[in-house]
Amino acid sequence: MVPKPGGKKPDTKKTGGQKASSKGRKQAPAKKGKGRASAAKKEAKSLTSDLIDHRLTKALSHPLRVSILAVANQREISPSEFADEFDVPLSNVSYHFRVLNDHECLELVKEVPVRGSSEHRYRGSRRGLITDGNWKALGKNVQTTLRIAGLQDLLNRCQQALDAETFDSRDDAIFFWIGGVVDEIGWERLTEAMNRVIKEVSDIEVESADRLRQNGTNQVPMTFAVTGFESPKQQPLPSKRKKKRQPKRKK
DSSP states (O other): OOOOTTSOOOOOOEETTEEOOOTTOOOOOOOTTHHHHHHHHHHHHHHHHHHHHHHHHHHTSSHHHHHHHHHHTTSOBOHHHHHHHHTOOHHHHHHHHHHHHHTTSEEEEEEEEETTEEEEEEEESOSSOOOHHHHHHTOHHHHHHHHHHHHHHHHHHHHHHHHTTOTTOSTTOOOOOOOOOOOHHHHHHHHHHHHHHHHHHHHHHHHHHHHHHHHOOOOOOOOOOOOOOOOOOOOOOOOOOOOOOOOOOOO
16 A cells, blocks of 8 residues: 555554554544434335235235226226126225225226216226235235136136137237146246246337327237146046956856
């Protein structure tokens, strides 16, 4: 080290492979409040995470609310409109709309005058709502409920596409599934590949939204689905063995 003009060369004797502290050098006092701020930040983050998990669990613990949110993430919809489309009692639908709105999963877009009253129209305010950490915090029962509701919603979209004859209207439409066997490493690679595809599709959708806002190009409503799950082991078919004939006993 180069000493300051008129100063002493600091002690750089090594002890245990580390430089010894310079004699007389004063250490900078620790900034007051820094530790407290860091602790407060961690506590706030923990409380926020707990609050999000609580809201997710409450808001998505019913399959009808999952279906409502799936539709509201695609377009504006009112409770009466949803009740008519899905043949569900309006009183039940209105209750679940209120729960989603209270937990900030829906937002009121506008109120439309209808026959002396007002129709409340909503849209989803949280798309891609569940992170990996929140998903684990939901518990197995809620996870299963969400997956079943999501599958039902996907089947409904497939049926709507079949009815509208858009399911195979495009030559480049894709439908693919496969059943097979992999080891644990193969399963990990499979889930990583699916997550990469999901991320890429999300990026494509964001880019498309920007182009649509700027250029107003032709919209292509689409459905994209990815699923991977462990299948039950296939039981071998019982073999048809011919029964050996017992030799007749002579009387």
